[in-house]
Amino acid sequence: MIFTLVLPGITAIDSADTDTLISRIADGDKQALAKLYDTTRSAVYGFSLSITKNEADAEDVLQETYIKVWNNAAAYTSKGNPMSWILTVTKNLSLMKLREHKRTDDLAEDEWAKLSREDSTVNEDERQLLHEVLSILGDEERQIVMLHAVAGIKHREIAQLTEIPLSTVLSKYNRALKKLRNHLEGADTQ
Amino acid sequence: MTNKEAESRIKKAVEACTPDVLDRVISRCTDKKGELITMTKKNNNNFVRKFAAVAAALIVLVGAGVFGYNYRTASNAVASIVSIDVNPGIEMTLNKNAKVLEAKALNADAEKVLEGLELKGTQANTATSAIIGSLLKNGYIDELANSILISVEDNDDARGEKLQNELTAQVTATLEESAASAAILAQHTDGKDKNAAEEYSISAGKAALIEKIIDANPTYNKEELAKLSVNELNLIISNPKNEVKEVATSGQASDKQYIGADKAKAAALNHVSLKEADVFDVEIDFDYEFGKMIYEVSFDTKNREYEIHVDALTGKIVTAHSEYDRNNPEATTAAPANESKDIGKDKAKEIALNKAGVKEANVTGLRVTSDYDDGRLEYNVEFVHEKKKYEYEINAANGNITDYDIDYHSALDEIEDKYDDKYDDDDDDYVPPAAVPDDNGVNVGKKITAEEAKQLALNKAGVKESDVKKLRVEKDYDDGRTEYSVEFTYNGNEYEYEINGDTGTIIDFDVEKAERFD
Numbered sequence: 001m002i003f004t005l006v007l008p009g010i011t012a013i014d015s016a017d018t019d020t021l022i023s024r025i026a027d028g029d030k031q032a033l034a035k036l037y038d039t040t041r042s043a044v045y046g047f048s049l050s051i052t053k054n055e056a057d058a059e060d061v062l063q064e065t066y067i068k069v070w071n072n073a074a075a076y077t078s079k080g081n082p083m084s085w086i087l088t089v090t091k092n093l094s095l096m097k098l099r100e101h102k103r104t105d106d107l108a109e110d111e112w113a114k115l116s117r118e119d120s121t122v123n124e125d126e127r128q129l130l131h132e133v134l135s136i137l138g139d140e141e142r143q144i145v146m147l148h149a150v151a152g153i154k155h156r157e158i159a160q161l162t163e164i165p166l167s168t169v170l171s172k173y174n175r176a177l178k179k180l181r182n183h184l185e186g187a188d189t190q
Numbered sequence: 191m192t193n194k195e196a197e198s199r200i201k202k203a204v205e206a207c208t209p210d211v212l213d214r215v216i217s218r219c220t221d222k223k224g225e226l227i228t229m230t231k232k233n234n235n236n237f238v239r240k241f242a243a244v245a246a247a248l249i250v251l252v253g254a255g256v257f258g259y260n261y262r263t264a265s266n267a268v269a270s271i272v273s274i275d276v277n278p279g280i281e282m283t284l285n286k287n288a289k290v291l292e293a294k295a296l297n298a299d300a301e302k303v304l305e306g307l308e309l310k311g312t313q314a315n316t317a318t319s320a321i322i323g324s325l326l327k328n329g330y331i332d333e334l335a336n337s338i339l340i341s342v343e344d345n346d347d348a349r350g351e352k353l354q355n356e357l358t359a360q361v362t363a364t365l366e367e368s369a370a371s372a373a374i375l376a377q378h379t380d381g382k383d384k385n386a387a388e389e390y391s392i393s394a395g396k397a398a399l400i401e402k403i404i405d406a407n408p409t410y411n412k413e414e415l416a417k418l419s420v421n422e423l424n425l426i427i428s429n430p431k432n433e434v435k436e437v438a439t440s441g442q443a444s445d446k447q448y449i450g451a452d453k454a455k456a457a458a459l460n461h462v463s464l465k466e467a468d469v470f471d472v473e474i475d476f477d478y479e480f481g482k483m484i485y486e487v488s489f490d491t492k493n494r495e496y497e498i499h500v501d502a503l504t505g506k507i508v509t510a511h512s513e514y515d516r517n518n519p520e521a522t523t524a525a526p527a528n529e530s531k532d533i534g535k536d537k538a539k540e541i542a543l544n545k546a547g548v549k550e551a552n553v554t555g556l557r558v559t560s561d562y563d564d565g566r567l568e569y570n571v572e573f574v575h576e577k578k579k580y581e582y583e584i585n586a587a588n589g590n591i592t593d594y595d596i597d598y599h600s601a602l603d604e605i606e607d608k609y610d611d612k613y614d615d616d617d618d619d620y621v622p623p624a625a626v627p628d629d630n631g632v633n634v635g636k637k638i639t640a641e642e643a644k645q646l647a648l649n650k651a652g653v654k655e656s657d658v659k660k661l662r663v664e665k666d667y668d669d670g671r672t673e674y675s676v677e678f679t680y681n682g683n684e685y686e687y688e689i690n691g692d693t694g695t696i697i698d699f700d701v702e703k704a705e706r707f708d
Binding site: 030033034037038041042045046049059062063066067070123126127129130133145146148149150154155156166167170171173174175177178180181182184185 | 191192193196197198199200201202203204205206207208209210211212214215216218219405407408409430431471473488495497
């Protein structure tokens with residue numbers, strides 16, 4: 001008989017720790033901001049990327065999110081859910097980016113793939129993979145996957161954050177994961 | 191590849207791709223900081239208050255810890271609690287040498303299992319072996335239901351883990367001797383779920399497992415899961431969307447009392463008139479819905495995705511859902527946007543009723559509405575038949591069914607429907623873009639200015655311009671028409687209206703609580 005231990009695949013970001021960090025940030029502690037940035041930046045970037053579908057925009061949003069957190073930390077009242085607060089900031093900034101583009105020029109879907117940045121610090125294979133997996137998902141699927149798999153946000157909170165009904169969040173997540181597994185398995189055997 | 195593996199693969203890719211902007215952030219924070227002196231000061235007090243509360247909580251925790259430690263070091267004191275669940279639930283308390291202090295039956299079935307067993311003072315693994323033997327003898331573990339849950343609660347993580355492993359090995363060995371194929375779930379718990387356990391008369395171990403399942407899938411509720419056997423729970427967690435954390439699993443939960451995956455698939459394919467050869471990416475998983483075990487059958491065709499739920503005991507269709515795979519380019523070409531043809535409302539209704547195989551006289555709440563989606567006219571047909579709600583989306587140009595949904599219809603839904611019938615003004619307000627130019631290509635309706643758009647939005651909200659803040663009017667060109675977007679805040683709420691600039695019709699509006707900052 002084979003025993004398999006199911007290990008947690010998602011490491012959720014600890015709410016109490018994050019609350020404490022935000023308190024310290026409100027107090028003007030830059031070390032705390034750096035720590036918060038370190039533990040949450042991929043969640044913020046991933047979520048923004050899933051909305052903006054544009055690396056340059058997501059990078060701007062990443063930067064602006066932490067500046068907003070710095071400026072508004074004092075106004076944050078702990079509800080035990082600091083990640084939702086941070087990601088709401090990210091969502092609003094990302095939607096603003098979308099609106100900016102809408103006003104100037106619609107960003108075509110395929111621009112998404114073309115917007116390659118010359119950045120030696122980013123692993124090109126991982127970038128390629130990320131683009132592939134994100135392009136096979138629908139808009140909502142992409143956001144839900146980023147929030148759950150990368151940011152470790154619970155489905156119930158995702159429903160609140162994205163204003164998508166919980167049952168839809170779950171079925172879309174399931175669908176999206178199925179697509180991703182199929183894609184990743186295909187990519188592995190190539 | 192499991193869901194967990196896929197998730198961690200994506201997570202790794204995002205982590206590798208996230209640019210490092212910390213230096214830029216920090217450099218911009220310095221400049222802004224000066225403005226916030228008073229806020230920071232105020233927050234210091236908050237911080238002290240928060241800190242005091244945390245400190246108080248810590249003292250309580252430390253106190254409990256010390257007490258717990260003393261309590262658990264004496265030789266007749268409880269060091270670990272082990273529960274064994276099948277459907278009978280048994281809880282054993284052990285001392286630090288893993289000797290049984292007490293074995294307790296948690297339900298009537300368990301009393302039968304413990305009858306005649308003298309477990310007090312025996313070693314935990316001997317006692318476990320005896321309990322498994324009695325479970326087999328009394329027919330609680332058989333080929334129809336073969337799942338066993340072993341839960342260990344212990345303050346000492348290392349001792350708890352050792353005990354969990356020993357007992358799992360003991361159960362495996364006992365079952366191998368009797369040639370029964372069993373599925374074992376083993377977990378280490380922290381005893382936090384005692385209240386839920388008492389409320390539903392189940393072991394703390396089963397309550398912890400249920401908590402983990404709800405964590406993975408919050409659509410379940412504790413009360414309904416508490417009624418299920420461990421075998422049913424084990425089948426539910428075999429579904430990738432219900433994958434639980436920190437539970438060691440071995441063996442396969444028995445599905446022999448159900449119709450089987452093949453029959454479920456056949457029933458699902460039959461329901462949508464498709465053949466095995468037409469579909470791919472078939473996935474069949476167990477789930478629990480509307481009080482029954484179901485097979486969740488999902489598959490794709492070239493341009494559609496299907497998810498059909500089949501009653502696991504009877505093979506009847508519980509719910510069915512299908513939609514276009516919008517990411518598939520063939521999907522969009524499959525439905526030509528032939529705007530000139532329109533099958534008409536009656537034909538759409540007929541198509542939907544035929545598809546459902548019901549007569550108009552036998553349905554209630556029949557509604558046929560039209561809508562523009564992706565630039566083409568669509569009919570939405572909905573009705574209720576035998577407590578199920580049917581919804582069909584039909585392409586007006588060719589009569590093809592583009593989306594449909596069959597779901598249980600609750601009393602609450604009926605109230606909502608009545609409300610919709612009375613107040614739904616979607617159809618009146620919404621003027622589709624195709625209706626704007628008339629036969630001569632001249633716009634009908636009246637073009638409006640930004641000023642008029644603003645006034646329309648304010649009127650609709652029932653407020654005066656002088657009372658609102660952050661008023662913003664934007665002109666935009668969307669879907670081939672002029673649109674105005676009017677935004678303002680009033681009384682702590684954010685209002686947003688989208689208005690068709692060619693007709694003055696309000697297309698969309700949204701009111702929500704204003705953000706704390708901005």
